[in-house]
Amino acid sequence: MGSGTSWRFRSMSTILTLADGGSAPSQSPGPSTGPVDAELLDAYSRAVSGVVERTAPAVVSVEVHNRRRGGGGGGGSGFVFTPDGFILTNSHVAHGATKTDVAFADGRRLRAELIGDDPDTDLAILRVDASSLVAAPLGDSAALRVGQVVIAIGNPLGFQSTVTAGVVSALGRSFRSVSGRLIDNVIQTDAALNPGNSGGPLLDSRGSVIGVNTAVILPAQGICFAVAANTVKLVVGQLIAHGHVRRARIGVGGQNVSLPRLAVRAHRLMQPSGVLITTIEPGSPAARAGLQPGDIIVAFAGQPVHGIDDLHRLLSGDRIGAATSVAAVRKAERLELPITAAETAKP
Secondary structure (H helix, E strand, O other): OOHHHHHHHHHHHHHHHHHOOOOOOOOOOOOOOOHHHHHHHHHHHHHHHHHHHHHHHHEEEEEEEOHHHOOOEEEEEEEEOOOOOEEEEOHHHHOOOOEEEEEEOOOOEEEEEEEEEEOOOOEEEEEEOOOOOOOOOEOOHHHOOOOOEEEEEEOHHHOOOEEEEEEEEEEEEEEEOOOOOEEEEEEEEOOOOOOOOOOOEEEOOOOOEEEEEEEEOOOOOOOEEEEEHHHHHHHHHHHHHHOOOOOEEOOEEEEEEEOOHHHHHHOOOOOOEEEEEEEEOOOOHHHHHOOOOOOEEEEEOOEEOOOHHHHHHHOOHHHOOOEEEEEEEEOOEEEEEEEEOEEOOOO
16 A cells, blocks of 8 residues: 555544544554544434334335236335324325225234325325324424435335435425326435335434425436425325315316427517417316416416426416416417316316
């Protein structure tokens, strides 16, 4: 080993030792971990292991039998979020199941009932006939910061109660669900996830659930996604109350298109694109409002519409039955039409 390498080892030892406030040793045989670093690693280990000890009993393995898959089985993860037996998991895990069982970390297996699921956010709620269960509380995902330590617990590839840790890689991501809608405010993490982790909790260092693990990009390393806890809170109440999430509809089929520059300038539009209406359902809110195929929707309820995803976001449950307006460009004319959205049919 050359003298340059030896010098680097001595320099690293000096840095580590000085970080503790002491003096550098006169000789250093090689790289070492200073007291401060050891204490930090111990604190990190205690935080992770403490969260696991408190939360692992709430994490379950979800096993499903699905007639649509030829009677075969599948599964994923989930977690108890109320002591009286309500369990959160992914819609793509539980949807269409003819029979669902959950296995707890203590070895218990219970039959589960599907209370409701929402493919648009990839969330589902199961319930088991049990009480006084250990529950993992939902936290505040709005308080997350990039770089914050997170912990995932699940059953990847059938290995029950597997723990991984990492950091929040990014916030505010969008992820397209199986229904085609975008899930907004998705958390990106590098905590290792694999098939079977779906539906398990993503936890902060206090043990609060800040996300529900939903997807991984298989060819990539360390790019994983979780539905934010604040989105989960909005969905949970409706799933328990209605079995599905109430969303509004106006009854059009469309596609994203760019607006002619002359139309943008003439009508002082805020965006260069909109939704071209290709079909209109007979008797729908759009038909009653006077919209026609070929119109380009550029605003709804006073908010600009750049494309289909914007329209989906604006057609939330509180728009059902509420009178508002839709703006559209028809040839060289800009129309402002009154419209009242209806409720999307229960899936």
